[in-house]
Amino acid sequence: MNIVILSRNPHLYSTQRLIEEGRKRQHKVEVIDPLKCDIIIEKEKPTIYYKDRYLDYVDAIIPRIGASITFYGCAVVRQFEMMNVFSIVSSGAILRSRDKLKSLQLLSKAGIGMPKTVFTNYSRDVEEVIAHVGGVPVIIKLLEGTQGLGVVLAETKNAAESVLEAFNGLEARVIVQEFIKEAKGADLRALIVDGQVVGAMKRQGKEGEFRSNLHRGGSAKIIKLSDAELKLAMNAAKALKLPVCGVDMLQSARGPLLLEINSTPGLEGIEGATGRNIAKAIITYIEKNR
Template identity: 90%
Template sequence: MNIVILSRNANLYSTNRLLEEGEKRGHQVEIIDPLKCDIIIEQEKPTIFYKDRYLDYVDAIIPRIGASITFYGCAVVRQFEMMNVFTIVTSDAIQRSRDKLRSLQRLSKAGIGMPKTVFTNYSRDVEEVIDHVGGVPVIIKLLEGTQGLGVVLAETKNAAESVLEAFNGLEARVIVQEFIDEAKGADLRALIVDGQVVGAMKRQGKEGEFRSNLHRGGSANVIKLSEPELKLAIQSARALKLPVCGVDMLQSSRGPLILEVNSTPGLEGIEAATGKNIAKNIITYIERNRH
């Protein structure tokens, strides 16, 4: 099979592992920078031109589209879809998951537990927004933030008002969420492949840090998910139509709560914590589903 990994950086751990496992299983695998692809649109013959050739021989793609290139990256994925190329995640699903507000709305409709969340259009009544999520402390998140960037913990009303007013002044759209104190700066990441949990870890923020992202110095340990946690992870992936994704959850006194669903989850932390070959799971998923 000819498999293309859409990635801007061939040196990334996840990209390398997918290349390695694909080749190990006898496939032709190449890494292609989506930003260097030309999308050629003509009647009944959608094609993609890359460097010096047409990519008309590709059987399957693995999108590793960074948040900063979502628009063009998804256009390239969509073009492959028009060419009847199998993709582990669709362009629509990537865009849905990147829009934090849209994905939370879908998850809420699917009956999935989550921290109380408020979105407002640059509201001047900051106090009312804080009251809607049960008062301070609150988490304030930029709608476009990734890897813990653009996430602020406001512990007092004054701090929350200052942060919200600053974001409002910049015309940056934010959501305000209740702070789950009992999570103690930790979250759970479940990795889903083909609608099933193939690995899970607990990520703990470093001392004094409420964000548990490994990019922010957090640590990770393997964990066995409870039944409600497994159910929440699988339901969340299904609600966003993401057969391959990372689901982030918080442990709370009222059961597991969804934080977000990541359509391009990194493999390094989860493979190191669990000792599982998740890259191989992704390649075998393609083998089972590419007709």
């Protein structure tokens, strides 16, 4: 089988692991930069041209599309879909997951538990916004943020007002969320492949840090999810139609709460913490569906 990994950096851990596992199973695996692909739109003959050749021999793709290239990256994934090439996640699902507001709205409708969240276009009513999420402290998030960037903990009303005014001045869209104190700076990441949890870890933020992202110095260890946590992770992935994804959750006094879903989750942290061969599971998923 000819498998293409859509990635801008062939040296990343996740990309290297997928290459390794794919080749172990006798597949031809190559890395292609989606920004260097030309999308050729023609009646009944959609094609993609890359460097010196047409990509008309590809059987399956693994999108590793960074948030900064979502628009063009998804256009490339969509073009492969038009060519009847199997993708482990669809272009539509990636777009849904990258739109934090839309994804939270869809997940709420699907009955997924999550922290109280407010989106407003009129942030001068700070007191009202804070009241809607249960009072300070609150979390303020950029809708386009990633890896913990653009996430602020506002511990007082004045701090929340200042942050919202600053983001407003930058014309940046934000959501305000309830702060889950009992989570103690930790969250859970469940890795979903083929709709099932294949690995889970607990990420703990470093001392004094409320964000648990490994990119920000957090640590991770393997964890066995409760039935409620397993159910939430699988239902959330199903609601956004993401057969392969990372589901981030918080442990709260009222049960697990969804934090966000990542349609192109990194493999280094989860494989390191759990010892599970996640890359192999992804290649096996392709084999089952191609």
